[in-house]
Amino acid sequence: MEEEAVDVSKGVDVSKGEAAKGEATLPGPREAGAGAAESPGEPLLVVEKLVKHFPVKGGFPIRRTVGAVQAVDGIDLTVHVGESFGLVGESGCGKSTTGRLITRLLEPTSGSISYRGRDIAHASRKQLAPIRSEIQMIFQDPYSSLNPRQTVGKIISGPMEINGIDPTGGREKRVRELLEIVGLNPEHYNRFPHEFSGGQRQRIGVARALALEPKLIVADEPVSALDVSIQAQVVNLLQQVQKDLGIAFLFIAHDLAIVRHFSQRVAVMYLGKIIEVGDRDSIYKRPRHPYTHALLSAVPEVTLDGGAEETGRERIRLAGDVPSPISPPSGCRFRTRCWKSQDKCATEEPPLVRLSGNRPHHLTACHFPEAPTTEAREEDIVLDPALTALEEGEG
Ligand SMILES: Nc1ncnc2c1ncn2[C@@H]1O[C@H](COP(=O)(O)OP(=O)(O)O)[C@@H](O)[C@H]1O
Numbered sequence: 407m408e409e410e411a412v413d414v415s416k417g418v419d420v421s422k423g424e425a426a427k428g429e430a431t432l433p434g435p436r437e438a439g440a441g442a443a444e445s446p447g448e449p450l451l452v453v454e455k456l457v458k459h460f461p462v463k464g465g466f467p468i469r470r471t472v473g474a475v476q477a478v479d480g481i482d483l484t485v486h487v488g489e490s491f492g493l494v495g496e497s498g499c500g501k502s503t504t505g506r507l508i509t510r511l512l513e514p515t516s517g518s519i520s521y522r523g524r525d526i527a528h529a530s531r532k533q534l535a536p537i538r539s540e541i542q543m544i545f546q547d548p549y550s551s552l553n554p555r556q557t558v559g560k561i562i563s564g565p566m567e568i569n570g571i572d573p574t575g576g577r578e579k580r581v582r583e584l585l586e587i588v589g590l591n592p593e594h595y596n597r598f599p600h601e602f603s604g605g606q607r608q609r610i611g612v613a614r615a616l617a618l619e620p621k622l623i624v625a626d627e628p629v630s631a632l633d634v635s636i637q638a639q640v641v642n643l644l645q646q647v648q649k650d651l652g653i654a655f656l657f658i659a660h661d662l663a664i665v666r667h668f669s670q671r672v673a674v675m676y677l678g679k680i681i682e683v684g685d686r687d688s689i690y691k692r693p694r695h696p697y698t699h700a701l702l703s704a705v706p707e708v709t710l711d712g713g714a715e716e717t718g719r720e721r722i723r724l725a726g727d728v729p730s731p732i733s734p735p736s737g738c739r740f741r742t743r744c745w746k747s748q749d750k751c752a753t754e755e756p757p758l759v760r761l762s763g764n765r766p767h768h769l770t771a772c773h774f775p776e777a778p779t780t781e782a783r784e785e786d787i788v789l790d791p792a793l794t795a796l797e798e799g800e801g
């Protein structure tokens with residue numbers, strides 16, 4: 407396994423000292439740090455042609471590279487200031503790798519990652535230091551992502567210390583404020599992670615991310631390890647944080663239900679590629695890509711009393727498994743499971759473009775897309791009672 411990991415969230419290796427000497431800043435048009443404030447709607451993160459291939463080793467006695475896992479294979483995406491952007495797809499399609507590239511826990515094979523106008527794709531630790539605190543990550547597993555030997559106070563204040571953040575009134579006061587913001591008791595400052603439930607631990611993870619006053623949070627399936635009843639509360643908290651603090655989110659999920667609730671724009675990934683992207687309504691109400699249709703229909707139909715319900719809608723069952731990202735199908739990667747596939751799909755990769763009938767900024771990669779009039783299966787989407795209640799509460 408290849409890992410060029412440096413853990414930003416735990417703040418272990420930020421080379422603060424070097425940054426303070428004023429050496430090595432990132433190349434690009436703008437200076438790092440304060441003063442370079444962006445307004446909402448401006449691009450904050452621009453990812454272009456991003457590729458991450460993990461080498462596959464084989465052979466004996468000399469191990470050589472015999473292939474590559476094409477985890478992320480040429481994706482483009484933009485996250486604007488204060489926006490929540492959803493990234494959705496089945497397990498293994500490359501979502502976490504994308505998140506780890508953007509937070510630079512991994513270095514890309516090729517492509518560019520431009521953050522506030524500076525390309526950080528291959529920036530060194532030293533060059534990344536000034537922006538480390540601005541891009542934070544919230545992880546899926548609230549159990550393994552918190553150090554069990556540290557108190558909550560230490561977990562949240564640690565990154566502040568490492569990054570030299572000295573809030574007025576001191577770090578402890580700020581930690582207590584943060585605990586309050588995320589809905590925890592500030593008096594629990596001295597408790598340890600094991601004293602909290604999964605949902606509460608995820609709130610601690612959110613407080614830790616907020617401690618550094620980030621501009622962008624990459625939330626990698628932040629609620630999928632939690633009980634359904636708790637999921638809605640944490641989604642609600644994140645949404646509140648996004649709105650109140652104007653933090654941009656890249657919200658990663660395998661589930662379209664949760665992303666719909668949270669994101670203004672959504673991209674759908676399949677085998678390392680983005681196959682459809684657009685504003686929420688385009689994706690949920692007028693999807694063009696067969697895979698997006700399948701994902702929308704694939705969510706089990708559950709009634710509030712937990713029973714199954716006949717919706718009268720066709721449920722699309724995808725044939726076969728996701729192909730291996732080591733040798734993805736030629737042409738369109740979805741073709742081995744697509745009911746609309748024709749010869750052209752095997753020979754020509756469909757470009758991600760605005761098809762006729764798509765609204766502006768709604769892009770689809772398909773040679774034989776579904777008609778834009780195909781009505782949404784929206785009522786199939788939100789299924790768990792807790793999320794439904796949350797949406798209704800929103801009015
Ligand atoms: N460090 C690694 N080394 C080799 N292969 C990896 C590594 N990390 C992820 N992969 C592979 O890359 C593909 C995408 O993984 P991942 O980004 O975790 O997908 P997702 O988050 O969508 O489930 C998978 O086939 C996975 O096995």
Ligand code: SF4
Pocket residue numbers: 695696697738739740741742744745746747748751756771772773774775
């Ligand atoms: S390009 Fe062809 S195989 Fe791919 S999704 Fe469209 S119709 Fe299906």
Ligand SMILES: [Mg+2]
Pocket residue numbers: 498501502503
């Ligand atoms: Mg993942």
